[in-house]
Amino acid sequence: MVMIGNQTPPQIDEPEIEIDVQNLDFYYGKHQALHDICMSVPKGMVTALIGPSGCGKSTFLRTLNRMNDIIGGTRVEGKIVIQSKDIYAPNIDVVMLRKRVGMVFQKPNPFPKSIFENVAYGPRIHGIKNRAQLQEIVERSLVRAAIWDEVKDRLHISGLELSGGQQQRLCIARALAVDPDILLMDEPASALDPRSTQRIEDLIAELRGDYTIVIVTHNMQQAARVSDYTAFFYEGHLIEFGKTERIFTKPNNKQTEDYITGRFG
Amino acid sequence: MQKWKEKAVKLGLLGASSTSILIVLLIFFYLIKEALPFALDPGLSSLSGSLWAPTSMLKESFGILPLLTGSLLVTAMATIIAIPVGVIAAIYISEIARPAEREVLKPFIELLAALPSVVIGFFGLVVFVPLVKSVFGLSTGLTALTGALLLALMAIPTIISISEDAISSVPSSYKQASLALGASKLETIFKITVPAALSGIVASITLGIGRVIGETMAVLMVTGNAAVVTMNPLTSVRTMTATIAAEMGEVAFGSHHYRALFWVALILLGITFALNILAQKALSKYKLG
Numbered sequence: 001m002v003m004i005g006n007q008t009p010p011q012i013d014e015p016e017i018e019i020d021v022q023n024l025d026f027y028y029g030k031h032q033a034l035h036d037i038c039m040s041v042p043k044g045m046v047t048a049l050i051g052p053s054g055c056g057k058s059t060f061l062r063t064l065n066r067m068n069d070i071i072g073g074t075r076v077e078g079k080i081v082i083q084s085k086d087i088y089a090p091n092i093d094v095v096m097l098r099k100r101v102g103m104v105f106q107k108p109n110p111f112p113k114s115i116f117e118n119v120a121y122g123p124r125i126h127g128i129k130n131r132a133q134l135q136e137i138v139e140r141s142l143v144r145a146a147i148w149d150e151v152k153d154r155l156h157i158s159g160l161e162l163s164g165g166q167q168q169r170l171c172i173a174r175a176l177a178v179d180p181d182i183l184l185m186d187e188p189a190s191a192l193d194p195r196s197t198q199r200i201e202d203l204i205a206e207l208r209g210d211y212t213i214v215i216v217t218h219n220m221q222q223a224a225r226v227s228d229y230t231a232f233f234y235e236g237h238l239i240e241f242g243k244t245e246r247i248f249t250k251p252n253n254k255q256t257e258d259y260i261t262g263r264f265g
Numbered sequence: 266m267q268k269w270k271e272k273a274v275k276l277g278l279l280g281a282s283s284t285s286i287l288i289v290l291l292i293f294f295y296l297i298k299e300a301l302p303f304a305l306d307p308g309l310s311s312l313s314g315s316l317w318a319p320t321s322m323l324k325e326s327f328g329i330l331p332l333l334t335g336s337l338l339v340t341a342m343a344t345i346i347a348i349p350v351g352v353i354a355a356i357y358i359s360e361i362a363r364p365a366e367r368e369v370l371k372p373f374i375e376l377l378a379a380l381p382s383v384v385i386g387f388f389g390l391v392v393f394v395p396l397v398k399s400v401f402g403l404s405t406g407l408t409a410l411t412g413a414l415l416l417a418l419m420a421i422p423t424i425i426s427i428s429e430d431a432i433s434s435v436p437s438s439y440k441q442a443s444l445a446l447g448a449s450k451l452e453t454i455f456k457i458t459v460p461a462a463l464s465g466i467v468a469s470i471t472l473g474i475g476r477v478i479g480e481t482m483a484v485l486m487v488t489g490n491a492a493v494v495t496m497n498p499l500t501s502v503r504t505m506t507a508t509i510a511a512e513m514g515e516v517a518f519g520s521h522h523y524r525a526l527f528w529v530a531l532i533l534l535g536i537t538f539a540l541n542i543l544a545q546k547a548l549s550k551y552k553l554g
């Protein structure tokens with residue numbers, strides 16, 4: 001590489017950063033679940049979080065929309081900067097943060113309400129009352145979540161009447177309805193059959209580019225298939241982070257290599 | 266051998282349940298039997314009057330309207346007081362209170378539910394009667410409102426404990442989904458949690474009201490026992506249950522007055538029965554989902 005002076009030349013393919021995590025520590029009471037995490041999540045890309053069970057993937061994911069706040073006795077140190085704002089700064093509006101950072105859970109959890117009301121819930125919370133506008137948002141979100149064709153004739157039935165895979169896509173539609181920039185997904189397909197899993201993976205590929213997606217998965221093949229970047233966590237530490245292709249072909253770290261080759265975890 | 270045992274147990278259970286059904290039926294038939302002659306003499310139309318003066322020297326009157334309105338007024342007011350207090354308390358205990366507060370509040374509510382109604386009536390006599398009197402500047406604190414306050418006090422623990430059950434069994438995944446969409450804690454409570462627990466809350470209300478509608482002693486002690494047709498909460502009234510309790514002991518067996526009291530009992534039974542069916546329906550819906 002040719003160096004100009006002592007500065008690194010600007011790289012063409014240097015991605016724009018959406019989430020910048022700086023020296024993040026996280027505690028459940030006295031138990032430290034995350035140690036000094038530093039990580040820059042690129043905008044418009046899919047970032048996979050992998051690692052053995054209990055290594056802190058879900059905890060890390062929930063720090064990004066402050067969902068850990070609802071668990072008593074937790075503590076955060078360090079910084080998470082999203083769109084140039086420290087989301088743990090005292091003046092931050094958690095409501096606005098969660099509007100920008102949507103979340104999809106491991107187990108599909110539609111509300112016990114109609115399909116329409118499930119999707120309209122978020123926009124209503126954020127002040128949209130106009131029926132026509134809500135209808136437009138509901139349709140657009142369901143189309144975007146690739147479930148519109150299956151439910152368009154029965155928007156009034158309960159979301160709980162759908163199959164597991166459909167429920168999960170409904171939950172994705174519900175998250176998209178508030179127009180977030182970032183989508184957090186915690187093992188979104190782990191409760192689903194292979195066909196539904198396939199559809200979720202296709203959907204993630206569809207959404208890529210328009211949303212910054214951070215997805216937890218315990219399935220290495222899935223991480224390799226859907227993500228651009230991969231972060232490997234182990235016992236609360238971020239062991240390695242980089243382009244998925246490289247992580248899976250030339251990991252720098254021995255532990256990463258052992259994990260992705262299936263030697264443990 | 267095993268089969269024989271099973272049969273015996275089944276038979277025993279069948280016996281027990283049919284005995285209880287039989288007893289209820291017997292009570293019902295006895296009520297009808299004692300009430301029926303009144304329909305011939307002096308006739309059912311005399312029940313519809315607005316004067317209850319069963320022992321009048323001039324003219325006996327058996328108009329149950331004042332008793333009906335008395336019961337209605339007291340129960341309706343009790344319901345209006347008990348629902349918001351009970352439901353809000355249930356929401357507070359299950360969704361807002363810190364665990365330490367919950368540890369104190371829950372046994373306290375259960376204790377309140379277990380208090381005998383005479384004790385609550387006595388409490389009302391000592392506390393609510395003077396309170397109502399001085400707050401509204403009345404000559405007596407023995408009013409419909411006082412009775413309603415007492416009945417509400419009795420209904421509230423039932424409403425709280427069943428509503429609290431229903432609210433805290435709403436899956437936390439619903440609440441998390443709502444919070445993750447940017448809803449506040451209060452929005453989540455009122456738009457997700459409470460609607461999801463609604464049938465249980467309705468059941469708790471019906472059971473709570475069911476508990477107080479047949480309540481006798483407490484109201485007898487504090488409502489002033491004046492059988493007048495009124496919708497003014499600050500006057501003395503007389504409920505159906507209080508009437509039966511107060512007069513049955515002194516009535517001449519077989520008299521018109523005696524039979525009129527049985528009609529009051531029958532009507533009360535009908536109302537309680539209807540309410541219980543409503544409560545059952547609400548409860549079974551709540552259990553189903």
Ligand SMILES: Nc1ncnc2c1ncn2[C@@H]1O[C@H](COP(=O)(O)OP(=O)(O)O)[C@@H](O)[C@H]1O
Binds near residue numbers: 059
């Ligand atoms: N609500 C909680 N309270 C206390 N400890 C927790 C809680 N959730 C997770 N932990 C702990 O934090 C660590 C990381 O858990 P988690 O983030 O769920 O891991 P993963 O998602 O990678 O399986 C584990 O040791 C787990 O026991």
Ligand SMILES: [Mg+2]
Binds near residue numbers: 057058059186216
């Ligand atoms: Mg997890």
